[in-house]
Amino acid sequence: MDGRPKHRVLVLNRLWQAVNIVAAPRAFSLLFQEHACVIHCDDSGYMVYGIDEWLLYSEENPARHEGDHIHTVRLKIRVPKILLLKSYDRLPVKEIRFTRQNLFERDGYVCQYCGDLFGPRELNLDHVIPRERGGRTTWENITTSCQRCNSRKANRLPHEAGMRLLRKPRRPSWRPFVSVAARDRLDDAWTHFLHLSHNGR
Numbered sequence: 745m746d747g748r749p750k751h752r753v754l755v756l757n758r759l760w761q762a763v764n765i766v767a768a769p770r771a772f773s774l775l776f777q778e779h780a781c782v783i784h785c786d787d788s789g790y791m792v793y794g795i796d797e798w799l800l801y802s803e804e805n806p807a808r809h810e811g812d813h814i815h816t817v818r819l820k821i822r823v824p825k826i827l828l829l830k831s832y833d834r835l836p837v838k839e840i841r842f843t844r845q846n847l848f849e850r851d852g853y854v855c856q857y858c859g860d861l862f863g864p865r866e867l868n869l870d871h872v873i874p875r876e877r878g879g880r881t882t883w884e885n886i887t888t889s890c891q892r893c894n895s896r897k898a899n900r901l902p903h904e905a906g907m908r909l910l911r912k913p914r915r916p917s918w919r920p921f922v923s924v925a926a927r928d929r930l931d932d933a934w935t936h937f938l939h940l941s942h943n944g945r
């Protein structure tokens with residue numbers, strides 16, 4: 745089976761949250777082992793196909809571009825754009841590393857005090873409960889803050905500084921997507937799901 749390297753398939757978990765982007769061979773292996781279904785968008789909305797249904801669909805609705813098929817000995821199969829995992833176990837979501845960039849990505853590069861958008865160089869990480877008061881360096885106590893808000897808050901609790909958090913910091917429940925998206929060609933069919941993931945809804 746030959747999947748052209750440019751083919752990338754978006755993988756959703758059972759909650760339809762984007763968790764990964766895989767190459768075509770990995771996508772077909774998930775499909776053939778029945779660990780995932782294909783999600784395909786047509787005029788009537790998002791349809792879910794098992795592997796057999798997808799083979800049938802491929803036959804009846806060949807892709808417009810030859811490159812959007814893969815060939816096996818007997819079959820010509822459309823490369824799906826999106827897969828839906830049947831189980832959480834099969835493709836574990838990697839633990840998200842606790843890094844400066846991932847914190848910024850979780851918060852969408854928005855200062856969680858003034859609500860403005862900043863570049864990474866203009867942003868700081870703020871301990872909501874200051875370290876001197878026992879605040880820990882964790883997903884739940886670190887938030888994105890611009891330099892101005894950060895120095896205004898100083899070593900106080902938000903309410904002591906007359907400030908309010910836009911959103912309580914939380915451990916992200918799935919891989920933030922931006923870092924993956926940056927190096928991958930985005931497919932139009934993915935937009936809906938990436939948007940959902942990016943907003944952390």
Ligand SMILES: [Zn+2]
Pocket residue numbers: 855856857858859860889890891892893894
């Ligand atoms: Zn700010």
